Amino acid sequence: MNSVHSIVIVAVVALVTIALRFLPFIVFGGKRKTPEIVTYLGKVLPYAIMAMLVVYCLKHISFIKSPFGLPEILAGAVVVLLHLWKRNTLLSIVSGTVIYMLLVQIVFV
Numbered sequence: 001m002n003s004v005h006s007i008v009i010v011a012v013v014a015l016v017t018i019a020l021r022f023l024p025f026i027v028f029g030g031k032r033k034t035p036e037i038v039t040y041l042g043k044v045l046p047y048a049i050m051a052m053l054v055v056y057c058l059k060h061i062s063f064i065k066s067p068f069g070l071p072e073i074l075a076g077a078v079v080v081l082l083h084l085w086k087r088n089t090l091l092s093i094v095s096g097t098v099i100y101m102l103l104v105q106i107v108f109v
Helices: 002-028 036-058 070-086 089-107
Strands: none
Touching: 036 070, 070 089
């Protein structure tokens, strides 16, 4: 009974995922023009999501307790500077993550 239940759960999750992936093509497919609000949201939401992620990641920084937010600030600066220099999002994010991990695991122990 347990394996049948697991198979049903996986099947339902797969069907819902497929439906959600195909729904925009069904709704906006064909010769219909994409509504302006959807085009607008497609332009502004990525920046809004990135800003929200930055706030979420930096909300627990303590400037009165060691290491005073230095790992986060330094890693964030690496991300910003590397992105301004190379314009490669993946490189910027991976480099910032590696720098942050090195700082909190080795430097600011």
